[in-house]
Amino acid sequence: MTRPTPPPAAQRQAAVSAAFAGAVDLSSLAARAQQPAVPAGATPGPDAAASPDPAATPGAPRSPFVIEVTEENFRQVVEASAQVLVVIELGDARDNAASVLATVVDASGGSWVLGQVDVTAAPRVAQAFGVQAVPTVVALAAGQPVDSYTGVQTEPQVRQWITGLLDALRDRLPGIAAAEAENGGPPPKPEDPRLTAAEELMSDGSYADAETAFQKILDSEPANADAARGRTAAIFYGRVAAAPEGAVALADAAPDDVAAQCIAADVQVADSDVAGAFDRLIGAVRRGGPEEKTALREHLVLLFGLFDVDDPQVVAARRSLAAALY
Numbered sequence: 001m002t003r004p005t006p007p008p009a010a011q012r013q014a015a016v017s018a019a020f021a022g023a024v025d026l027s028s029l030a031a032r033a034q035q036p037a038v039p040a041g042a043t044p045g046p047d048a049a050a051s052p053d054p055a056a057t058p059g060a061p062r063s064p065f066v067i068e069v070t071e072e073n074f075r076q077v078v079e080a081s082a083q084v085l086v087v088i089e090l091g092d093a094r095d096n097a098a099s100v101l102a103t104v105v106d107a108s109g110g111s112w113v114l115g116q117v118d119v120t121a122a123p124r125v126a127q128a129f130g131v132q133a134v135p136t137v138v139a140l141a142a143g144q145p146v147d148s149y150t151g152v153q154t155e156p157q158v159r160q161w162i163t164g165l166l167d168a169l170r171d172r173l174p175g176i177a178a179a180e181a182e183n184g185g186p187p188p189k190p191e192d193p194r195l196t197a198a199e200e201l202m203s204d205g206s207y208a209d210a211e212t213a214f215q216k217i218l219d220s221e222p223a224n225a226d227a228a229r230g231r232t233a234a235i236f237y238g239r240v241a242a243a244p245e246g247a248v249a250l251a252d253a254a255p256d257d258v259a260a261q262c263i264a265a266d267v268q269v270a271d272s273d274v275a276g277a278f279d280r281l282i283g284a285v286r287r288g289g290p291e292e293k294t295a296l297r298e299h300l301v302l303l304f305g306l307f308d309v310d311d312p313q314v315v316a317a318r319r320s321l322a323a324a325l326y
Contacts, residue, residue: 065105069115070122077115081140083175085112085165090119090126091135100158101137109183111166111176141169146309149223157223164225172310192217195226202230207238232305239263240270251280258284258292262299269303277303278317285324293325 069077069088080086089101096102096116105114119126119134129138129145138148147165170176198213214231217224243263244250251257251264261284268277278300285296300321307314 063102063106063114065108065110065113066102067113067115069117069125071124074125077113078140078143080113082142082173084110084173084179085162085169085176086115086140087112087162088115088117088129088138088140089135090117090129090131090138092120093118099135100153100155104155104158104162108162108179110179111183112162139165141165141173142310144309144315147225153223157221160221161223161225164229168225168309172308192226195230198227198230198234202234202237205241207234207241210234211238229305232302235302236266236269236306239266243267255284256287258288258295261296265299265303269306274307274313278313278320282317282320282324285321297321297325 067073067077077086077088087101087105089096089099091099096118099114099116101114102116105112117125119131129136133150135152136148136150138145140146146169147161149161153161166176170180194213194217198210198217201207201210201213211231211234214227214234217227218231221227239262243266247260247267248264251260254260261280265277265281268274268280281296281300281303285293285300288296300317304314304318
């Protein structure tokens with residue numbers, strides 16, 4: 001078996017949080033919003049979210065890029081994510097008033113916008129995201145959640161998380177590049193020597209050591225998107241390198257062996273049979289019990305993290321996984 005070459009970092013999107021995979025139905029909530037529909041032929045842009053109807057947004061935001069999200073204006077906020085990155089911060093009034101994100105967004109120039117949700121005032125919005133603790137932060141792109149975290153992060157951690165998302169989504173959301181062009185281009189990304197060292201271990205084929213190096217970064221900076229992507233890739237390529245010969249045939253002969261199915265799926269992804277790998281694991285989810293479903297779901301989420309968030313095969317697999325689970 002040929003060892004795969006790790007894809008560029010820009011092509012490895014952070015894994016969707018397991019807490020949200022298949023659980024967030026933004027479209028249904030947006031459909032319930034009592035806003036007028038977007039006129040035919042109109043393209044929603046960042047201004048649609050940055051300038052909601054004042055009557056629907058009580059209170060004055062501290063920045064033109066901060067929106068107070070309600071059920072009434074939620075449609076506009078979701079539509080804006082077709083153009084720019086939209087970060088939803090779900091908390092109470094005190095969390096939102098002291099938000100680090102609200103401080104950071106001022107320097108964005110409109111490449112991303114922050115939507116703040118008071119979970120007490122907008123419980124159905126919070127319910128749509130399955131919020132279990134506050135503050136919870138969810139990044140949206142093209143109407144879908146692409147990454148998330150829970151709890152308070154430091155300003156450097158938040159800036160690094162946002163930068164990673166913008167880098168991953170710049171070619172997908174046209175408003176990011178447009179806003180950056182108006183503001184002199186994207187800010188230079190400082191090189192992190194810890195990431196450089198971990199990536200060198202990856203290049204040498206020392207995947208276990210690379211995983212450890214990336215994990216050390218995440219232990220101190222849980223929102224570090226580059227480290228999360230690197231750890232995901234290190235785990236994957238380490239498993240592929242250790243896979244036995246004939247892994248796919250072995251799994252075909254033992255359809256109820258969860259470990260064998262996961263190894264075979266890794267090999268199929270490495271051999272570019274992505275659809276076959278996803279179908280294999282989703283089929284095993286349908287057959288498995290609760291513990292097996294959990295293990296298979298976690299494995300699929302890791303594989304999703306190797307691809308662009310809007311890859312058609314990943315989008316289809318997420319839908320199939322949700323149907324198999326629920």
